[in-house]
Amino acid sequence: MAGKLSGLTRLWATGNQGVSRAGAAILAIRAPIRRAMVLGLFSTSVVVAQVAKPEADSLASLNETETGIPVTDSLTIAKCGSCHAADAKGNLSRISWSRTTPEGWSQAIKRMVRLNGLSITAEESRAIVKYLSGAHGLAPEEAKPVMYMPERRTIDETNIPNETVRTSCAACHGFGQALSWRRSKVEWKLLQNLHVALYSQADAQYRRPSVEPGDQPPPGQTPPAKPRTAGEVGLEYISKTAPLATPEWTAWRPRLRPAKLAGKWLVSATVPGQGRYVGEMTIAAGKDEDSFVTSVALQPVAGGAPIIRQGSGIVYGGYSWRGRSTAGAPKDAGPADAARDTRETMWFSPDQKMATGRWFWGEYHEFGYDVTLTRATGAPxxxxxxxxxxxxxxxxxxxxxxxxxxxxxxxxxxxxxxxxxxxxxxxxxxxxxxxxxxxxxxxxxxxxxxxxxxxxxxxxxxxxxRKVDYLKVTPETSVSRLGGVKFAKGYQQYDAIGFDNGPDAKPYTSDDLAIGPVDVDWSVEEFLAVTYDDDKKFVGTLSQAALFTPSTEGPNPARRFGRNNYGDVWVVATAKAEKDKFGKPLTAKSYLVVTVPAYQRWDQPEVGQ
Missing domain, CATH: 2.60.40.10 (Immunoglobulins)
Structure with a gap:
């Protein structure tokens, strides 16, 4: 189970980090990579004209042949057009052959500021992100599968097709970051060149041989002189899976319109460890057609005081909500208190009758409401x-x-x-x-x-x-971060969910029925990875409300070799009433890694309100 963590998406570190000083020095002395960097940042037609044969022949293959998306916004043309050359059809180089989410465009603008000296105000940046997220965005059907990225969820990504693609596209960031873009074949290749130019490890990763069965010779046979590399396999997969032109985008472009969300919405929400909330959200028009102000009243299903939230939001591309809300949490509120200020990310259906998403808070965005909105139309x-x-x-x-x-x-x-x-x-x-x-x-x-x-x-x-046949602890794999001295703690909340085996009477099959939270006792057990490391004693504590609080960061003199309080453990749920066929209490485990703080994090608060 520990091996599953290699697929965890660490959403707080998915941004482009830019080029380090060491990387800049490498770029200064490596001509081939410098040429790749130029290809990654500027129009290919300019570069092709400046290089001699035979390089020009290979670079000519990077000229665009696909139909681009013209840029029509005057501010975007003014700010981007000095470097991204326009053609007779109104296409801007690079930009017209890419589509992505608001976060993706925000990331691209920041990279232009850091690497190319773009001068732009925060207000101008917001306006350009808003335009590009609509005219050069994703269709709702394309965005929904990767909403876990802006929702700041830490999950086991099951959308990676094989180990070779994982090596080339998801070794350094979540695979959802790649799948959040749509590009032409040339653009995907240029992006690969850009990775080689900016990140020293990318070249080594791309050059690794493919480990897929079709690329491995049968036993006893000589491998090919030039086997396929991970970079080639990854580029082939992503170019086919996320092309610039898709049926979804073709169908969505003529349907693009401002979101008409004003009115009453019915809220059904779940907060891990705290149960369900129900209530109403009133959305009113804001300062422009895509901005809104909100008022929310939530009532815990289990009883207790209501939570009243006030907030605002902006909708990108007619369906993608980014917002904030506050509920006036008391000063002594704990980190998991549901009245905390939240960021909001929601996906509205194209018919604007329902929405799903997450309202989250915490230093690592580890707490949040899983939210479903249903529009109140006046009909039952x-x-x-x-x-x-x-x-x-x-x-x-x-x-x-x-x-x-x-x-x-x-x-x-x-x-x-x-x-x-x-x-x-x-x-x-x-x-x-x-x-x-x-x-x-x-x-x-x-x-x-x-x-x-x-x-x-x-x-x-x-x-x-019929009965609770087995338990699952959610999340099944998780990360917590040490803190409390100079860095914030990264908590982890758990639930124990009961399951019925379903009609086939077999556990862990597709027809199994999730019943909901089960009353359990919580404990921590040692994960046997290193002899005598005693992680259980040092990593932190787990409350009977299933909230894991990590220990402090830094060396611990009480620990062997003065190590940090990092480690890995099992989080164990033991049912109080539900038993197995042998009469023993049902149990379930979750694998937890407790690690050091994230010393650097990249975020995009300007995308929201």
Whole structure:
């Protein structure tokens, strides 16, 4: 399981770090790499004219043949056109053959400032990012799979096709950073050249031989004189997977329009370790057509004081929200307090009827709400159901159906909660909540039920399960960072989620049913990696609320060899009531690496409000 960490996306370090002094010295003495850097930063046509044969022949292959996207914004032309030459069609070199997210364009502008001396104000930069994120952005369907990048999630990336592509494209940053761009074939090659020019390790990574089965000779056979390299495999994959022209972009360009989001939205949110929240978000028009101000009222499902948030946001490309909100957390609030100020990243559906995303906070963005918004249209709407799941064979369970504009005078027959679940009584009803009593048949099939009232339906809203067959600790792999002296701590929050094996009665298959949080005891166990390292004693502490607090950074005289308090351990959940077939409590583990602080971090706060 420890090996899985190689795929973890460290979202706080995915920016281009620029060229170091040592790198600058290398560039000054390495002519071939210097030429590659020029190719990476300027128009290829200019460079081709300045080099002799036979280099000109190979460089000529880097002339664009694909149709570019003309740049029409006057500010972008004024600020970028002095270096990025325009052609007769209004294309600017490099820019017209690239598309990406707001964060991607912000990163590119910062690189132009650092390396090429671009003079630009913060306001001008925001305006250019806003224009490029629409006219040269991603279609909603292209952006959604990589939303975990701007949402600042640390995850195991499962979208890397093989080890060779990982080596060439995801050894230094999340693979989502590459997949957040769409480029022409020439642009992808130029980007590879730029990596070689700026980062000394890139050239070595690209030159490694491909380890894919088709590139390895059968046993006993002589390998080819020039085997395919990781750089070639990576370039081939990314050029085919993320081309400039796609069906999604072709369909989206004529649909581009300002987001019309003003109105009431229904909020369903989950905070790891703290449970579910429900409420309303009011979005009002801001200073321009893509800016908004917000007011949010959230109520913990488990009970407690409401959280009132005020904020603002901006929408890029008609669907991609970046914002901030504050809830006035008390001064003595803990790091995991849900009333903390948050950054907001959300993806709005093209029809502007729903949104998903994350509102996050923390020095490493480790805390956050997982949020779903549903637009309140005045028609009956269901957006959440409480509790998380129903167990087969239970009777007279109180079920809360939350929504908007729900009808009055309801009878049990007006409410449908799926096969095997019978509504026996309507306990109360209002336009925003209907409470009913339900019986669940003993032989009810495990699975998610649709919930419907008067034409309003929430699909797959209510899991029905037979028993808790196994647990998972989420996240299954994680990182925490030492701190508290000169650097901030990087915390980690856990949940223990119960699962039913599903219709096939087999664990860890696609039909398994997530039931929700299970009541457990929490503990930490040694991960046996190094003899006598005793990481468990030094890395930090885990509360019974499943919040891991790391130890302080710096050498520890009490530890063998005076080492830092880094290490790796198991985070263990032991169920209080649920048992396996042998009568023993169900358990689950998560692998945790506790490491040193991130001494440098790159962020893009200007993309949000």
């Amino acid at each position: 709407t269901i957006f959440s159901v409480v509790p998380d799941a129903l167990k087969a064979g239970t009777k007279a369970v109180q079920l809360r159906i939350l929504g908007d504009s729900l009808p009055s005078g309801l009878k049990p027959s007006d409410i449908d909660v799926g096969a095997g679940v019978t509504v026996t009584q309507v306990l109360s009803s209002s336009p925003t909540e209907v409470v009913v009593a339900v019986d669940v048949a003993t032989d009810a099939t495990a699975g998610r039920r649709d919930v419907g009232i008067a034409g309003a339906t929430m699909e797959k809203a209510l899991p029905v399960y």
